[in-house]
Amino acid sequence: MAISAVIPVIDISGDQTEVARQLVQAAEDHGFIYIRNLGKDIAPAAVDEAFDLSKKIFDSPLEEKQRCTIQTNNRGWSGMHSETLDPKNQKVGDFKEAFNFGEFIDGKAQQPLPSPIAPYEPRFNAFADSCHALCTKLLYLLGLGLDVGDFFSSAHATSKGTSGSILRFLRYPAAESTSHSADDVRAGAHSDYGSITLLFRLKGQAGLEILKKDDTWAPVPVCPPGTEDDPSPPILINIGDLLSYWTNGLFRSTVHRVVFPADGGAGGGVAGESNSGTRYSIAFFCHPAGSTLLEPVPSERVKNFNLPEGTPNANPYAERKVMTADEHLYMRLKASYGTLYDEKKK
Template structure:
């Protein structure tokens, strides 16, 4: 099977060259591998985060239920709670997740399972590292668009004032649950925010992206060619709907999904769907009150979408709203019942 065509960008390169490469990848692909992170997020920090993830999900069910997800998008969600592609899914996603909102002074602003209370500083430290890397990438995207520190200034600097989420995910082994042939582990969707950092474990299969034809799915290797011996897999960065909207559709918010294995394979040589699948996503959002007026870039101003699939950037049509309003619109589509019961804003 032909894998997804996603560029690998070395963040240790010349700043201006890296900025141009990131903008080109954001425009052409929407997904980007980044490597050579230096001290931003070293390999041991990623390994520790996955160790914490396993400990979190192994918490007793009653502890996790006490932390069930709320309309502020924080907390635990169990199997089938979230439905990322409600138009096509027979049942909700085959996964459980735990969302951490922003930490303030190292403290989570939400209930946590007792099992991980003593690990709160470690979760906070990892979230802080992810935030710093996002700000670095956003700065480089701004540099590549000739708007300088537009993204990395006041739009992302107020602690606790955004819908930013650190999300841990666990998908049960495919052979441990009953599922139909057309079921998926996570439905086809695009992400909600500005950019997402996605961490995966080596050899764990499942992620696919929708190609530009709007029909064909392509698997995304955990380790693209040339990175197999890196200490940890490159981080996947993808553009979210909010940033696509903010750039009038110049940046692609690419649809993706997580699938069950087909014909006993995972689609990528050396990868497998055996055992539980773990991943970690950091969804970076601007301050909730940020007005999403078009980014003041000539490249954004002059962009005209040509030959895209009809729904490639469904939120790019210009209508100024705040970052919180944009996020709430997307959350309601995935957790309709929860948000129908309580029409609060995402950070209420």
């Protein structure tokens, strides 16, 4: 059985100054963080409903999903192999299907929706709003921990303008029903493009791995030790590229992937998790207003930090030049959907 990644589990219901300190330390040391005891932020019932809605999306007729094919605004449906998250190393595109919701305006999705899920538009909007609110809270706490106040959270205020934030539903086909080689992956190795990501997973469904500082891969349990009896699995948070830019690499935008794993206890994977059956996950990628400049925050801790030369897993895009959030997003999307962007679809 593979040795699981060691990722901190933070109870965010505690003293907020202490929670802020813990979040900053975890962002620096790991880039991935479990959070639990969310209170009213996102109830377990809301997560359960979101996964039920996810199945309605992917069970929609193919022609309905194709009518909503993803465009260069990063919204819509993408089928098997249409995205390649690690184009330098993948011979075949990702073994997954996805549906991206962009920002809602006045409760309405600004994109086509498959007819079977159109009646549930308010529920998708409500879940997206809850995710954004939780991200705003976490970003404020990270700013508090760096002594920069609301620097991060204010950049993500909807009043600042449109952003690239995405609520993404994912379905990975069952390993036993998919022809694949030993080198194929469900989602190629990558760091996330935004500021912070919320990842929701279902108990027992294996696959996620992170690249550790020693340049080896480790599986990430859905339920880390001590959370097995929680009403729902803890939300997995990860730091994205933009927080790495803003902190000059102090916060780690950790590389991760989704693989076709061995069953837990059978020579690999996590005990109690399996690669049999279809795998579902939901991610909320939080982005600031598109015009936001990605320059270092006025933090002494950031100012005094020097990224060790040759550090494995350092964010490869942190070139220490000022670009906007939208410019960075476009750069990353074009690398994953090159053909789509070359065709310049609208």
